[in-house]
Amino acid sequence: MFQKILIANRGEIALRVLRACKELGIQTVVVHSTADADAMHVRLADESVCIGPPPSRDSYLNIHQIVAACEITGADAVHPGYGFLSENAKFADILAAHNITFIGPSGDHIRVMGDKIEAKRTAKRLGIPVVPGSDGAINDDREAKRVAAEIGYPVIIKASAGGGGRGMKVARTEADLEVALQTAKSEAGAAFGDDAVYIEKYLEKPRHIEVQVFGDGAGRGVHFGERDCSLQRRHQKVWEEANSPALNAEERARIGGICASAIADLGYSGAGTIEFLYENGEFYFIEMNTRLQVEHPVTEAITGIDLVHEQIRVASGGGLSVRQEDIKFTGHAIECRINAEDPRTFTPSPGTITHFHTPGGLGIRVDSGVYSGYKIPPYYDSLIGKLIVHGRNRVECMMRLRRALDEFVVDGIKTTLPLFRDLVGNPDIANGDYDIHWLEKYLAEEDHA
Structure with missing residues (x-):
């Protein structure tokens, strides 16, 4: 069992993980931004480390600072909670390189499931039922029209690297498709730095x-x-x-x-x-x-x-x-x-x-x-x-x-x-x-x- 776990998150999930650690007799370290200095999980943890100013990119998403906090406090594992770095394959890999356990799956599994197109391919291979749609990214209007015609309208266009509804557009007819495709690609590129999108059958009342x-x-x-x-x-x-x-x-x-x-x-x-x-x-x-x-x-x-x-x-x-x-x-x-x-x-x-x-x-x-x-x-x-x-x-x-x-x-x-x-x-x-x-x-x- 671990001796000391660093909790790389904030709010209710940081407190939730902290409680589990205390029940298991594991020492806890929490990181926090300057905005969270008075947060409840900071008050209750065995140790706390301030890792930066309020913006997430400078604190809760700052991998270098979190790894440094692990080394300073002697934490042998990191629990990422949800959000922030919880599905960041690079973070998992860097922790492994520093002999710190990431409490989660391998970086390879995070990568596979983080790419929506590859995740769908993997699910299909593993026998999980999938929504009818394109086998990979859609590159142009012509390909989009072909796939949509095969699976039938309405269809939904989704960002491959996306989530939270961004880069996601519905086309109910062929006339809608071109605008929906371009809008989804534009939103995906802006939100995730990757404009790859794919098409699936749109279910009406799922x-x-x-x-x-x-x-x-x-x-x-x-x-x-x-x-x-x-x-x-x-x-x-x-x-x-x-x-x-x-x-x-x-x-x-x-x-x-x-x-x-x-x-x-x-x-x-x-x-x-x-x-x-x-x-x-x-x-x-x-x-x-x-x-x-x-x-x-x-x-x-x-x-x-x-x-x-x-x-x-x-x-x-x-x-x-x-x-x-x-x-x-x-x-x-x-x-x-x-x-x-x-x-x-x-x-x-x-x-x-x-x-x-x-x-x-x-x-x-x-x-x-x-x-x-x-x-x-x-x-x-x-x-x-x-x-x-x-x-x-x-x-x-x-x-x-x-x-x-x-x-x-x-x-x-x-x-x-x-x-x-x-x-x-x-x-x-x-x-x-x-x-x-x-x-x-x-x-x-x-x-x-």
């Missing part, structure tokens, strides 16, 4: 289903069930559930088994999430995230397994602590991402939290690094906390969620809490009857009401 997987790096793989992340705004997840209200036990076992086998065949090490669009009983691979997900707590709630503990165990050479037959799913869990944003316009709302009170009671968990008097800096992601609720079934879970949202108090800034209070009372949400377009349509209707 759900977003993702499978949590783990590999031991030596040919063993397991899955921890699926999460439904269909409630999204601009391709950003807002509300996540485990298990999905749309799947039955047979479908869950089928797609989970496919993913676990693929991870084993790949020789993958650590946590990963294989993401799908799901429509009419069929799964279609979109991408694989080679890190811990923001929404991992709902999986922990229904399995009773600490996924960060598992990450650390695997990275230290201890292998997986469970076999597939040991993993049981109990009850239902929902996570709401509480952001420092206006609940209608989603404009960021940095500032000082004057009062912060979290809900409690059976089945309630809040992952947050903020507190009364904490000043939210304007430089980073607007997520300030996650409300996770677990119940014996979805009905009980929704009842607890409604009560927990009423108890949650954040004063001094605007947050998305009012949005969730609206959603929890909506009949479609209560019935689990929604797809990836539902939330944007709902918000558009509310704006015109």
Whole structure:
């Protein structure tokens, strides 16, 4: 087991990893920018190192400074959390060159899955169902028209190096295609420094289903069930559930088994999430995230397994602590991402939290690094906390969620809490009857009401 882990992140995920380390008796080091000097994870860590000014490029994305912090403090491993350097293959390689363990997959696996075109090819080779589309990057309008005609309109053009909805455009007819292609390439080049794009069949009313997987790096793989992340705004997840209200036990076992086998065949090490669009009983691979997900707590709630503990165990050479037959799913869990944003316009709302009170009671968990008097800096992601609720079934879970949202108090800034209070009372949400377009349509209707 590791002696000392450096946590290369901030906010609630840094605090989440820190807690897991403390439970395992591992010393902790956190890095922070000058803007985060008073953050909760900095206060609670055994050691902290300031690595630069507020801009991420000068601090949390500064590989040289993070490696230096490891050497200064004697950390023998780094947990990257999510975001920042968590899917940076170069970072993983540099740590390995300095004999520091990256708590995550190999740089090679990060590279393969970080390239959306290569990831799709790999998924297909491993037996994972994929969305019909181009075999590689689309180079010109003529090729785009040929592929689109073969798979049928509507189609979606996606950035190969992309994510978060950037470099992503829908073409419903051939007349739309040329403009969509050029716009997607331009956005991809600006956002990622790579304008390569590919084409896939556009599904009209799919759900977003993702499978949590783990590999031991030596040919063993397991899955921890699926999460439904269909409630999204601009391709950003807002509300996540485990298990999905749309799947039955047979479908869950089928797609989970496919993913676990693929991870084993790949020789993958650590946590990963294989993401799908799901429509009419069929799964279609979109991408694989080679890190811990923001929404991992709902999986922990229904399995009773600490996924960060598992990450650390695997990275230290201890292998997986469970076999597939040991993993049981109990009850239902929902996570709401509480952001420092206006609940209608989603404009960021940095500032000082004057009062912060979290809900409690059976089945309630809040992952947050903020507190009364904490000043939210304007430089980073607007997520300030996650409300996770677990119940014996979805009905009980929704009842607890409604009560927990009423108890949650954040004063001094605007947050998305009012949005969730609206959603929890909506009949479609209560019935689990929604797809990836539902939330944007709902918000558009509310704006015109």
